[in-house]
Every structure is written in C-alpha cells, then in structure tokens.
Amino acid sequence: MAKKEKIRRPKAEAPKGFRDYFGAEVTERKAMLDAIAKVYHLYGFEALESSAVETVEALGKFLPDVDRPNEGVFAWQEDEDAEWMALRYDLTAPLARVYAQHRNDLPTPYRRYAMGPVWRNEKPGPGRFRQFYQCDADTVGTASVAADAEICAMLADTLEAVGIARGDYVIRVNNRKVLNGVLEVAGLSGDDKERERGIVLRAIDKLDRLGVEGVRALLGAGRKDESGDFADGAGLKDEQISVIMTFVQANETATRILEKAATDEISLGFGGSNQIRAMYAADPQTQRPAGGDSVSSGYRSTVTLGHLGEIVGTSIIGLEGVSELKQIANLLEAQGYGPDRIVIDPSVVRGLGYYTGPVYEAELTFDVQNDKGQTVQFGSVAGGGRYDDLVTRFTGQAVPATGVSIGVDRLLAALTAKGRIDRTPRGPVIVTVMDRDRMADYQSICADLRKAGIRAEVYLGNPKNFGNQLKYADKRGSPAAIIQGTDEAARGVVQVKDLILGAKLAQEASLEEWKENPSQSEVALSDLVPFLQKLLA
Secondary structure, X not given: OOOOOOOOOOOOOOOOXXXXXXXXXXXXXHHHHHHHHHHHHHOOOEEOOOOOEEEHHHHHHHOOOOOOOOOEOOEEOXXXXXXXXXXXXXXXXXXXXXXXXXXXXXXXOEEEEEEEXXXXXXXXXXXXXXXXXXXXXXXXXXXXXXXXXXXHHHHHHHHHHOOOOOOOEEEEEXXXXXXXXXXXXXXXXXHHHHHHHHHHHXXXXXXXXXXXXXHHHHHOOEEEOOOOOEEEXXXXXXXXXXXXXXXXXXXXXXXXXXXXXXXXXXOOOOOOHHHHHHHOOEOOOOOOEOOOHHHHXXXXXXXXXXXXHHHHOOOHHHHHHHHHHHHHHHHHHHOOOOOOOEEEOOOOOOOXXXXXXXXEEEEEEEEEEOOOOOEEEEEEEEEEEEOOOOOHHHHOOOOOEEEEEXXXXXXXXXXXXXXXXXXXXXXXXXXOOOOHHHHHHHHHHHHHHHHOOOOEEEXXXXXXXXXXXXXXXXXXXXXXXXXXXXXXXXXXXXXXXXXXXXXXXXXXXXXXXXXXXOOEEEEEHHHHHHHHHHHHO
C-alpha cells in the first residue's frame, strides 16, 4: 500500500516586512488621519485617491534604482512584452501622473492631499516595514516660495493637532539649490558626476543616524556598518569632502560665530554684529544668551544664511537657494512661526532625487528607548520639498510643485511613546445569553443600546458556560456585561456587571471593600440606556 503523502500546509504568518493591524490600532490610525485631514482641509487642500499601482515608466528615474526597476519597489510584468507595473513607492510620483493626465480639468494651482499605504521593497528591520501609511499634501502649479512656507506652517499645525506639543518637535528647512551650489564649488556638477552626487545626497540625509564621521566616510572610500555590510563611498578628494562637510556643519559653525560675537571676540562680516551682540548678551555665570533659546535660535538662522552665502561663493544657483531660504524665513515669521518651531538647517537634503528647491523635515526632539535599550532622539516623522521637474516628464512643460509627506505609523509610535494614546481596550457592551430560546429578547436589548449610540453586541459563542461569556467580555475590553435570566425578564430588569470596576476591585480591594462596593447592579430595563450612558461617561 502506497504511503499517503503528507499534506503541506502554508505557514500562518505575515510575509517578512509586513504586519497585521487589529482593532485599537486601526481606530487610532483613523483618528489621526481624520485630524490630519481636518488641518489639510482648513488650508484649502482637496482629497485625492489615486491608483495603488503605477507603470514603472511613469515612475521613471524616480525609482530607487533606475537600472533595476524591481529593486526598491514591488514590480512585475504580466508577460515578456508587457510593460512593468509597480506598487506605488510614495504618493508624490502618482500625483505627477494624475496632474499630467487631468490638468485641463484641474484648477491651477492644484492643492491636493492624499492618504494611504505605500510599499517599499527594502530590507525590513525593527519598526521598519515594507508597507506603511503616508499622508501627503501638495501644491502643483506655482513657483512661489510662499507655497513652501505655507506647507511648513501647515506641517507645524498638523503635528500640534494630533498631539505633539510645541517644544517636542522642530521643522528643519533647507534648499537643494544651496546644496547644488556647494556641489558646484566642490567640482561635482555635470552629467558625469551623477553617481557621486547621488551618494553625497544619501550620505548627508543619514547624518542623524551615522553622525559626522559616518557621513565623511561615505563621501570618501566608503563605510562598513555594524552588520559588516560595506557601502561604497563617493570617492571624493579631501578638499571636496571639506567643502561639503563645511556645508553640512553650517549650523554648528553659526553657533560658534554667535558665541564669539556675543563676547566681542569677532565682528560679523555680513552685517548685524552690534544688534546680535546686544540681543545675545552673554550671562557671566552660564555664558548663555540672556534672551533665552528663542533669541539664539532666531539669530542662528540669520547667521546660518550668511554663512551659507559665503560657502556657495559666486554660484548663481547657490545664491538663489540662499535668497529663497531668506524669503521663507521672513514669510514664516510674519505668520508667527518662529524658530521655536521652524528653523533653517543645511543638514536636511532629503534623499530622493526629484527635489529641486526648498526641502523640509519634521523631527521629534524628545528621547525614547530604542530596541537596544539606548536613549535616542525619536527623529523624523515627515518630510518633503519642491519638485519642479516631476510633472515635466509627462507634459514637456515646466510645472512647479511642492509638498510634504507624513509617516503615519511613525507618528503613532511617537504619540504612544509619549503616553498620549490610551491603549486601554475599549470594547462593546456584551449582552450575555442565559437562555438560547430568548435570543430575540437579547437582540432587542442590543438594538435599543445601538439606537442610543452605545456600542453593543450579543454573545454569539456557545452560551453553555457562563464563565466563558465573561472571559470573552474581558478579552474584548468590554466596559460592562448585561445579564438577564428568566427571573429578571419576568420582573423587567437586567443585571449590569461593571467589568472595569470589577477588575479594579479584584486587584486592589479587600473583601470588606468589595462587599461595600459591588460591581453588579440591578437596573430596570427602561432605565438601562441612561444607566449605561452614565457608567460609560
């Protein structure tokens, strides 16, 4: 007799880099999306839902790896002659296609927001998944830097609307034109230097994670990470690395300039020396600015811009970028968005290649514990910038655009870390089943509760063991259980078991206290709705 072949069963587990989301997590995300959408809508942006799948041709050079279209994205061909398709890598590239396709029917400028999952075919890690949610807002069709300033202001309002307190975040703003000017000074302009420029961009973008020496290594021969993997460097000469690192560390340099100006050790060559010295008067005890951090931060932006102007020298594109940053700073200041929320920071470059002007990144500044138990700053939760060439690929016409993307999962994790999301399960009221033949009565009770806006359900498992019904209610995080046997039904009452109070008494109360504070009450069926409303409140 032939041996029966063993049935091969699939593993019941999510694919690597993906995860499942359950009740409270989905509810929390929806609440956050609603709060973000409210701010976006307040600023005049309209909702857009685009396809989750785009052609690789539409994504084009904005893919993570141009030569290997399936590297970095989830891409496929239906057959050898068909075009490559890919799950969207972000929400920005699809917007370019949508605008190009429907531009004759859309207003100019076109202000849209979009929310939904995106997919990255990248190596997953702790807290890093291949599918995650983004919230984008973009303005297409205007070259005015007022649009960039508005996005930064809206981003600040959005963070505060979802529960990030002022002082727990900072929005850092830079301009890719300034970086292009620096690269020009470093001898890295021209089509033959595209590879080196790409490595430089990615290296600077990792400054917060790799530190100054890590970035310097990537600008040179390369860097080996903790796992032993080696990343090729840009292979720049020492003098080229020096120019770029001077740019990256411009804020630190500005701080030193201010400290020396405050003590009359130097005179600021680009104006304002006396005013800065007066406002940044050093305290003899602490050597800190008498006006506080807001004064030092405000003048740091002024000095940083002056220092950037010196670094880019006579580069036309670099000086244009510095001028745009000054305009953005002035526009934000006029609206009341000071350096306590938004600052100029040359270390922000954004890694994607389609940015052409101002770039910005929202960073949460409070400390958390990482997977290794180390205390670290939470870091970036949003970023974006100007991408004036993206739509041009489709139309052949210049179409300026700017926008921002918020990482929803990162933001939820941040609020959880700060204790600003209540993870206590909030399940429905459970109507228990004491008699199978009276299911219609239990459903009627449940229907009355729902009509009053009280979340409720009838227990639909095996009612034979009443204890299992209460265990089910506990597992659901139910605030109360409704019990009605034959006797209660005859008298027109129910028993209401306060499960939250009952759990608390079981943990904390003595026997005498438990007897004095019973967690179960008899309530007339006609009074059940107001009783539960009071209990749930």
